[in-house]
Amino acid sequence: MTITVNVELGSRSYPIFIGSALLETAGERIAVLRPAARCAIVTDVNVDAAHGDALRKSLSQAGIEHSTIVIPAGEASKSFAMLETVVDAIIGAKLERRDLVIAFGGGVVGDLAGFAASIVRRGMDFVQIPTSLLAQVDSSVGGKTGINTQRGKNLVGAFHQPVMVIADTNVLRTLPAREFRAGYAEVVKYGLINKPEFFDWLEAGREGIFGFGNELGEAVATSCRAKAEVVAADETETGMRALLNLGHTFGHALEGATGYDSARLVHGEGVSIGMTLAHEFSNHMNLCDADSVIRVRDHLRAVGLPVSVSEIPGNPLDAATLMKFIAQDKKVSRGRLTFILTKGLGQSYIADDVSPEKVMSFLEEKTLK
Amino acid sequence: MTITVNVELGSRSYPIFIGSALLETAGERIAVLRPAARCAIVTDVNVDAAHGDALRKSLSQAGIEHSTIVIPAGEASKSFAMLETVVDAIIGAKLERRDLVIAFGGGVVGDLAGFAASIVRRGMDFVQIPTSLLAQVDSSVGGKTGINTQRGKNLVGAFHQPVMVIADTNVLRTLPAREFRAGYAEVVKYGLINKPEFFDWLEAGREGIFGFGNELGEAVATSCRAKAEVVAADETETGMRALLNLGHTFGHALEGATGYDSARLVHGEGVSIGMTLAHEFSNHMNLCDADSVIRVRDHLRAVGLPVSVSEIPGNPLDAATLMKFIAQDKKVSRGRLTFILTKGLGQSYIADDVSPEKVMSFLEEKTLK
Numbered sequence: 001m002t003i004t005v006n007v008e009l010g011s012r013s014y015p016i017f018i019g020s021a022l023l024e025t026a027g028e029r030i031a032v033l034r035p036a037a038r039c040a041i042v043t044d045v046n047v048d049a050a051h052g053d054a055l056r057k058s059l060s061q062a063g064i065e066h067s068t069i070v071i072p073a074g075e076a077s078k079s080f081a082m083l084e085t086v087v088d089a090i091i092g093a094k095l096e097r098r099d100l101v102i103a104f105g106g107g108v109v110g111d112l113a114g115f116a117a118s119i120v121r122r123g124m125d126f127v128q129i130p131t132s133l134l135a136q137v138d139s140s141v142g143g144k145t146g147i148n149t150q151r152g153k154n155l156v157g158a159f160h161q162p163v164m165v166i167a168d169t170n171v172l173r174t175l176p177a178r179e180f181r182a183g184y185a186e187v188v189k190y191g192l193i194n195k196p197e198f199f200d201w202l203e204a205g206r207e208g209i210f211g212f213g214n215e216l217g218e219a220v221a222t223s224c225r226a227k228a229e230v231v232a233a234d235e236t237e238t239g240m241r242a243l244l245n246l247g248h249t250f251g252h253a254l255e256g257a258t259g260y261d262s263a264r265l266v267h268g269e270g271v272s273i274g275m276t277l278a279h280e281f282s283n284h285m286n287l288c289d290a291d292s293v294i295r296v297r298d299h300l301r302a303v304g305l306p307v308s309v310s311e312i313p314g315n316p317l318d319a320a321t322l323m324k325f326i327a328q329d330k331k332v333s334r335g336r337l338t339f340i341l342t343k344g345l346g347q348s349y350i351a352d353d354v355s356p357e358k359v360m361s362f363l364e365e366k367t368l369k
Numbered sequence: 370m371t372i373t374v375n376v377e378l379g380s381r382s383y384p385i386f387i388g389s390a391l392l393e394t395a396g397e398r399i400a401v402l403r404p405a406a407r408c409a410i411v412t413d414v415n416v417d418a419a420h421g422d423a424l425r426k427s428l429s430q431a432g433i434e435h436s437t438i439v440i441p442a443g444e445a446s447k448s449f450a451m452l453e454t455v456v457d458a459i460i461g462a463k464l465e466r467r468d469l470v471i472a473f474g475g476g477v478v479g480d481l482a483g484f485a486a487s488i489v490r491r492g493m494d495f496v497q498i499p500t501s502l503l504a505q506v507d508s509s510v511g512g513k514t515g516i517n518t519q520r521g522k523n524l525v526g527a528f529h530q531p532v533m534v535i536a537d538t539n540v541l542r543t544l545p546a547r548e549f550r551a552g553y554a555e556v557v558k559y560g561l562i563n564k565p566e567f568f569d570w571l572e573a574g575r576e577g578i579f580g581f582g583n584e585l586g587e588a589v590a591t592s593c594r595a596k597a598e599v600v601a602a603d604e605t606e607t608g609m610r611a612l613l614n615l616g617h618t619f620g621h622a623l624e625g626a627t628g629y630d631s632a633r634l635v636h637g638e639g640v641s642i643g644m645t646l647a648h649e650f651s652n653h654m655n656l657c658d659a660d661s662v663i664r665v666r667d668h669l670r671a672v673g674l675p676v677s678v679s680e681i682p683g684n685p686l687d688a689a690t691l692m693k694f695i696a697q698d699k700k701v702s703r704g705r706l707t708f709i710l711t712k713g714l715g716q717s718y719i720a721d722d723v724s725p726e727k728v729m730s731f732l733e734e735k736t737l738k
Contacts, residue, residue, distance in 0.1 A: 080456075084449045091520050119488070122515060122526045146491060151460045157491045158527065 001214070003221040007141055007228040012161045016140055016228075018221045022168035023054050023129070027062030030127060033164055034100060038065040039127075040093045042086055042113035043104040044073040047131050050174050055104060055129065066102075067093045075260050077108055078147040080156075086116040090124070100125055100163070106132035106179075107139050107267070111157070114145030118160035128162040132175060133183025134268055136167040137190075137223035142231045142244070152328050153252055153260070167224075169216050181304050182268025184209070185247075185275070187219050188300065190226035192275060193243050196346030198222055203299055210303065242350050246340040247275030249326060254309070256325035257317045264314050265306075272305035273312075281362050282341045292345040309367050319363035326359065370583070372590040376510055376597040381530045385509055385597075387590050391537035392423050392498070396431030399496060402533055403469060407434040408496075409462045411455055411482035412473040413442040416500050419543050424473060424498065435471075436462045444629050446477050447516040449525075455485040459493070469494050469532070475501035475548075476508050476636070480526070483514030487529035497531040501544060502552025503637055505536040506559075506592035511600045511613070521697050522621055522629070536593075538585050550673050551637025553578070554616075554644070556588050557669065559595035561644060562612050565715030567591055572668055579672065611719050615709040616644030618695060623678070625694035626686050633683045634675075641674035642681075650731050651710045661714040678736050688732035695728065 002019035017029065030039065039059060043052060048070050059066045069089040071077045090101060103113035103126055110128055117126035130136045146157020172180060187209075191199030208215030227244065234241040251267070251274030258264040279296050282288035297307045309317055326337065337354040371388035386398065399408065408428060412421060417439050428435045438458040440446045459470060472482035472495055479497055486495035499505045515526020541549060556578075560568030577584030596613065603610040620636070620643030627633040648665050651657035666676045678686055695706065706723040 080449070080453045087449075087525055088518060088520070091518060091524055115488075119484075119515075119525050119527055121524060122513065122528055144491065146488075149457060149460060151457070155460055155490060156456055156488050158488055159491055 001217065003217060005221055005224045005228060007161075007224075008232045009161060012143075014161060014163050014165065016165040016167060016224050018136075018167045018169070018217050018224065020168065020170045020217065022166050023051060023171060024058055026055060026129060026166050027058035027060070027064055029164065029166060030059070030100065030102075031062040031064060033127075034098065034125070038093075038095060038099045039067075039102050040090050040095055040099070041066055041068045041102045041104050042071065042090075042109060042116070043068065044071050044077070044106075044109055046073045047105045047109070051104075051131065051171055055102075069093075071109070071112065073108070075108055075148070075262065078112055080147060080149070082112060083116060083147055086112060087120055090116060090120050095120075095124065097121055097124065100127055102127045102129060103162070104129045104131065106130065106135045110135050110139040111145050111154070112147060114139075114143075114160050114162065115147060115157050118145055118158040123160070125163045126160070128165045130165065130167055131171045133172055133180050133220070134186055135183075136169075136172075136220050137183065138186045138227070140165040140167060141224050141227040142241075148260070152325075153255065167220055169212070169220060172216070173212060177304075179266065179268075180210075182266045182272075184303055185268040185272040185300065185305055187223050189244075189246055189271065189275060190223050192279075192296065192342065192346060193226070193230075193246055193348045194346055195222075195226055198226070199295075199299075199346060203295075206299075206303060240350070242338065243340055243348055246342075246348050247271045247278050249337075249339055250274035250277040250322075253322045253325035254312065254317070256328075257321045258312060258314065261314075265312050269306050272300045273307060273309060276300060276307040277309075277366065278340060279342055280366070281339070281359070282343070284362055285341070285358070288342050288344055292342070295345060317367055319360060319367045322363050322367070323356065323360050327356070370586065372586060374590055374593045374597060376530075376593075377601045378530060381512075383530060383532050383534065385534040385536060385593050387505075387536045387538070387586050387593065389537065389539045389586065391535050392420060392540060393427055395424060395498060395535050396427035396429070396433055398533065398535060399428070399469065399471075400431040400433055402496075403467065403494070407462075407464060407468045408436075408471050409459050409464055409468070410435055410437045410471045410473050411440065411459075411478060411485070412437065413440050413446070413475075413478055415442045416474040416478070420473075420500065420540055424471075438462075440478070440481065442477070444477055444517070444631065447481055449516060449518070451481060452485060452516055455481060456489055459485060459489050464489075464493065466490060466493065469496055471496045471498060472531070473498045473500065475499065475504045479504050479508040480514050480523070481516060483512075483529050483531065484516060484526050487514055487527040492529070494532045495529070497534045499534065499536055500540045502541055502549050502589070503555055504552075505538075505541075505589050506552065507555045507596070509534040509536060510593050510596040511610075517629070521694075522624065536589055538581070538589060541585070542581060546673075548635065548637075549579075551635045551641075553672055554637040554641040554669065554674055556592050558613075558615055558640065558644060559592050561648075561665065561711070561715060562595070562599075562615055562717045563715055564591075564595060567595070568664075568668075568715060572664075575668075575672060609719070611707065612709055612717055615711075615717050616640045616647050618706075618708055619643035619646040619691075622691045622694035623681065623686070625697075626690045627681060627683065630683075634681055638675050641669050642676060642678060645669060645676040646678075646735065647709060648711060649735070650708070650728070651712070653731055654710070654727070657711050657713055661711070664714065686736055688729060688736045691732050691736070692725065692729050696725070
C-alpha cells in the first residue's frame with residue numbers, strides 16, 4: 001500500500017510517496033517525473049553500503065544515468081567544507097539545469113544535499129529519499145536545508161523544496177533502535193502541536209509502529225500531512241510554522257551544550273526532553289494541566305526516549321550554559337524569547353514574549369542533581 | 370535630482386534610488402525602511418577607504434547601530450572561503466532576523482554579500498549600495514548573487530532580491546576610468562537588447578555621461594528600468610531573462626580563458642567584445658545587417674572599450690579554448706548551445722539551437738592573428 005501526501009505550495013507543490021518497498025520503483029517514478037534527466041545521488045557511507053545498490057539498480061533499470069557522491073556519516077558533515085565538496089562534485093558530474101540531485105539518507109544528507117542543490121547554478125531540483133524515520137517525518141516536508149557553523153546549528157542554509165519525496169518504510173528496518181526512537185519523538189510532536197486525537201492513536205498503536213506494522217506507514221503519512229498543513233500556511237517560517245519548533249528551543253540548547261555529541265544526545269532525544277520541558281514549563285507557568293504533562297512524559301518514556309536533562313550521560317548540564325545556547329537560537333526577537341508553549345495536550349501556541357528570567361529559574365530547578 | 374525605479378516582483382518588490390550625493394542620506398532611508406534594525410556593512414578595502422566613513426556617518430546620524438566587514442578587493446573574493454568568512458562575521462555581529470546586511474561595493478561585494486545574506490538564517494534582508502557603474506546598472510536589479518568555483522564563474526549562488534538599492538552617481542567619480550568604461554558596456558547592452566532609441570540617445574549623449582553630467586543618472590535609471598522590465602517578466606531566468614546574457618556567453622568564455630585576470634580583461638570588457646562578437650556572428654549567420662555591426666563596434670570603440678579578441682593583452686586566445694569554456698557555460702541545454710543573437714540594432718532574441726560547429730568555425734576566424 002502506497003500513501004501519497006501532497007505538499008501544497010503553489011508552483012513548488014510536490015508529492016510524498018509513503019510505503020514499503022518503494023526503493024525498488026524509485027527509478028520509474030523519477031523517469032516519469034523528469035524524462036531523460038541525469039541524477040547525482042548524494043548519500044553517506046552507511047546508507048550507501050546498506051541500500052546504495054538497490055537504488056542504483058532501480059535507476060539503471062529505468063534508464064537513468066547516475067553518479068554517486070558519498071559523504072561521511074554524522075552531523076559533522078553538515079559543514080562548510082563538506083558543502084563545498086558536494087557542490088563541487090555535483091558541478092563536476094556535469095549536471096545540467098533540468099537534471100536532479102537525489103538526497104539519499106537521513107537528516108544530515110537531506111540538509112546538506114538539499115542545500116547544495118539550492119546553490120548549484122542558483123538552484124537545481126532535487127528528489128529526497130529519506131532513510132531515517134526522523135527524515136521521513138520531518139525534513140521531507142518544509143524545504144529547510146542547511147549546515148552548522150561553530151556558532152550554532154542550522155544557522156546557514158536555504159528554503160528549497162524537493163520536487164518529490166519517496167519514503168520507503170522498509171528501509172527503516174536497518175536503522176539502529178535508538179535512531180528509530182529518536183525519529184519517533186518528532187511523530188509524537190505532531191500530536192502535541194494540535195492533533196490530540198493522533199496522540200491518543202499513538203498511545204494505543206505504538207506497538208504496531210515499533211513492530212513495523214501498517215501503523216508505521218500511517219504514522220509517517222499523518223506526520224507528513226500534519227507538517228504539510230503548517231508549512232503550506234506559512235512557507236518561510238514567519239508565523240505559525242514556528243509551532244513545529246515545539247520542544248526544539250530546549251532541544252537545540254541541549255544539543256549545543258553537549259557539543260552535538262551523538263554518543264550523549266541525538267536530535268530526537270533532545271526534542272523528546274525538550275517537549276517534556278516545554279510541557280513542564282507550561283505547567284510551571286500555570287498554562288497546562290499536570291495530567292497532560294504526565295501523559296506526554298509517560299508515552300515518551302514508554303518507547304525508551306529520555307525525558308529529563310539528568311538522563312543525558314556525561315558531565316551534568318547547568319542552567320547558565322543552556323541559557324547561553326537559548327539566547328543564540330535563531331528564534332530570538334529583540335531580547336524576548338519565543339517559545340512554543342501549550343495549554344494542554346495538542347494545544348500548543350507561539351509565545352513570543354517569554355521572560356528569560358523565568359526560563360532561567362525553571363532550568364535551574366530542572367538541572368539540579 | 371533623485372530618480373526612483375521600482376522593481377516589481379510582488380512581495381519582493383523594491384525601490385532603486387538613483388542620484389548624486391545619496392550616500393549622505395542612506396542612513397535616513399534605511400531607518401525609514403526598517404526602524405531599529407542593526408546593520409552589518411560588507412565592503413572591500415578600496416570602497417571602505419574611499420567612502421566607508423561617509424556611509425558610517427550617515428548611519429550613525431540616523432541612529433543605526435552598525436559594524437563593518439571588510440574583504441579584499443577583486444574577483445578572488447568570490448570564493449567559498451570568503452563566503453564562509455563573511456557568513457561567520459554576519460552571524461558573529463549578532464544580527465537578528467529583521468536586521469540588515471548592507472552590500473557596499475561593486476559587483477564582487479554585491480554578489481558575495483548578497484549570497485551570504487541569502488544563506489544566513491536561511492535568508493536575511495539586504496540593502497545594496499552599488500559603488501561601480503557595472504553594479505549600479507547590472508547587479509542592482511535581478512537578485513543574482515553568487516561565487517565562483519574552480520570550474521567556472523557564478524556556478525554557485527542564489528536568487529535573492531535586495532529590499533532597497535541606493536545608487537549614488539557621485540561615488541562613481543572615484544572609479545578608475547577603465548572600470549567606468551567597463552560598466553558602460555552593460556549600459557549599451559540594454560539598448561542593443563530591445564531599445565534601439567536608447568542606443569541612439571547614448572550615441573548622442575556619451576560625452577555628458579562620461580563627463581558626469583545629468584545624463585549619467587538618466588542612463589543608470591534607463592538601464593535599471595530596462596533590466597527591471599525583463600526580470601519582472603521572468604524572475605528566475607527560465608525564459609526571456611536570458612536576453613540579458615547578450616554578449617555574455619562569449620564574454621564569460623573570454624574571462625575564463627584569461628583566467629579572470631583583470632590585468633588582461635575585466636567583465637565589462639569581456640561583454641563589450643562579446644556583444645561585438647554576437648553581432649558579428651549574427652551577421653555571419655545572415656541574421657543581422659552589416660551597418661548595425663559597424664555602429665555597435667564604433668560606439669564601443671569610441672568610449673575606449675575593446676571590441677575584438679586580438680585586443681586582449683597577453684598570450685593569444687585560441688578558438689578551442691574558448692569553446693571549452695562556452696560548453697561549460699550554464700546556458701547549455703542537451704548539447705545545443707543557447708546564444709543571444711540579433712536581427713539588427715535593438716532586436717536581440719534567444720536562439721536555443723545554435724550549432725557548436727558554426728560557433729567554432731566563427732571563433733577560429735576571429736582568433737586568427
